[in-house]
Amino acid sequence: MPIDRRTFLSGTASLAAGAAFSGVPGARRAFAQSAAMTFQPEEGASLRLLRWVPFVTGEEEAWNANTKAFTEATGVEVRIDQESWEDVRPKAAVAANVGSGPDMVMSWFDDPFQYPDKLVDVTDLATKLGEAHGGWYEGLEGYARQDDTFIAVPLCAIGNAVCYRQSHMEKAGFSEFPKDTDGFLELCKALKANGTPAGFPHGKAVGDGNNYAHWLLWSHGGMMVDENSNVTINSPETKAAIEYAKALYETFIPGTESWLDINNNRAFLAEQISLTANGVSLYYAAAKDPAMKEIAEDIRTVNLPIGPVGKSVELHQTSTLSIFKHCKYPQAAKAYLEFMYQSDRMNAWIEGASAYCCQALKEFADNPVWTSNPVHEPYSRASESLRPNGYAGPLGPASAGVMADYVLVDMFAEAVTGQRSPEEAMANAERRARRYYS
């Protein structure tokens, strides 16, 4: 191809532009970053992060943009692998066991406690981040700290809140949403009488089913184990929770005992139910579909009602970031995490997640996303009301096993469907939990 004057000119122009935009300022930015950062990546480092598949594209974009900025600032390439959220646990556990694969993992709940000795101690990083950004929320910190050592860095809580139809609630004779469990039961009864019932999953719904079951238990003061890991599920408080669940179940749409995670969303959007609990995704599914404009405008969200225990306590989903010991560049990994938690980076990410991800550090509580839409507001309190699964005992394989085996979900389902009496259901849950905690 003969090079004419025009091609030549445009070629040199783009070269010059490339030098101007990427070369010199890039170097300056890298210098500025490294001055602010405590952790210096090793020479020639590259990283691999295993994360869950994003729920909202804005979150993915913000995370990737932050990652790209990190690569530009430090020259460390970060490869991000995504796994569907239920597959992260086995994949990460295998990586921890065989000592290869991803260097870091964005995992769920108490996963880090399944293989704490395979994880890099990140106490220095987590302490620094906590001091710099207003401190960690207690519940989230519980998911990352084993005794005095941070084995992970808390990332976020995926908030859960009651989603209901304002017009249906008003039609049922309630001008505002009841704040306590008794009022809530009355509301559900009235909704049922109007033919616009509520519905919460009693099936093997990993997220929604566990959220609901833990709220039932904790709001009535019950707990699976005490501080010393003695199984205490067979208690008068649990019985009260079961009786309450039975009364609520009477008001539900039929079939909730077969519901998996998606069923309540489907039933809500098809106007089969007018009240359930879910992440903010339910609202966005309606808001994004022009055909569901009416539903979207009618959706209100509120935190789950407060029970006899007197304060708001919920499970929520929790995500943490941890670094595997087999990672060849632990300093680079720490630098990456430190970079991602810088105020403007973290704020951009939380905003991108449009109320899906609730901050782990108190400084970010005034992120504009929480006030941008009244629907978002209850989700901003997720990290505050959050309690680790396996409360009040320590996290570990036992707490993970009990939840994965659906011990609590099954206990409520057995009782509400009448398969067992409340006493038998409690005794069965006690027996199953003892197996894990013994």
Add this chain to the structure above:
Amino acid sequence: MTDVPLTPRRPLLARFLESRNGLGLLFMLPAAVFLLCFLTYPLGLGVWLGFTDTRIGRTGEFIGLENYIWLFDDPIFWLSVYNTILYTVVASVLKFGLGLWLALILNEHLPFKTFFRAIILLPWVVPTVLSALAFWWIYDSQFSIISWVLMQWGLIDTPINFLGQPNHARASVIAANVWRGIPFVAISLLAGLQTIPQSLNEAAALDGATSWQRFTKVTLPLLTPIIAVVMTFSVLFTFTDFQLIYVLTRGGPVNATHLMATLSFQRAIPGGQLGEGAAIAVAMIPFLLAAILFSFFGLQRRRWQQGND
């Protein structure tokens, strides 16, 4: 002493390669290595894990029969055994009956015979997870097409709770499994039917046998060996089914459809109790062995019928 001329002995390798047994061993080696690496080793590891308290992320210690003793006292495990046996027996009987019936129909002279035979295979060809997802919608507690149609016809008032009520759920998952398994049985039996010489049937017809007699006295005995093999496979597939249950119910409602395979997965991978999960999987082996032995004796019977023994 006379000099005995020494014949130079050929090198060991050459002799080994030229001997009948040596060469045979060599040819079998790849298959043997394959079997050892991919069948014997995982199976052995699984059995070993069943005797340990291994968790995900932690190597376990040998604990003898503790996993099995715990499972023996675990009503959920026994429920899953009951479900698995019920699921396998009912689904296999239905698949056999309907499959044989379908094979007999397809063996007749029908118009568009090849077309129908191809169509029949579809449920088998569709990936299990896809067909399971379709059934998930069909059985949905709010949006089931079956409930909708019956409600339109005014036969029922409220949707049928397919997957919420224990026995409904069991029947529903069995129906989905039967739908998926029929083609395999039908097409295999059809192949068997076509190997039966037409002359035998004609001879029987000339002797005045009714069509029922021809079926029971000629077709069925000649088909027995194929039936034995096909049903063994069918039973094995059904017994170890996982995907269908996992998509439809995850073992719910309250474990009413948990099979041993799904319970094993739930305890081992999400629950992290690899040892216990392995023990549940190992507990499936006796049942599977029984199915294989059944096939073995089914095949033996054929040789006896042909007078070879």
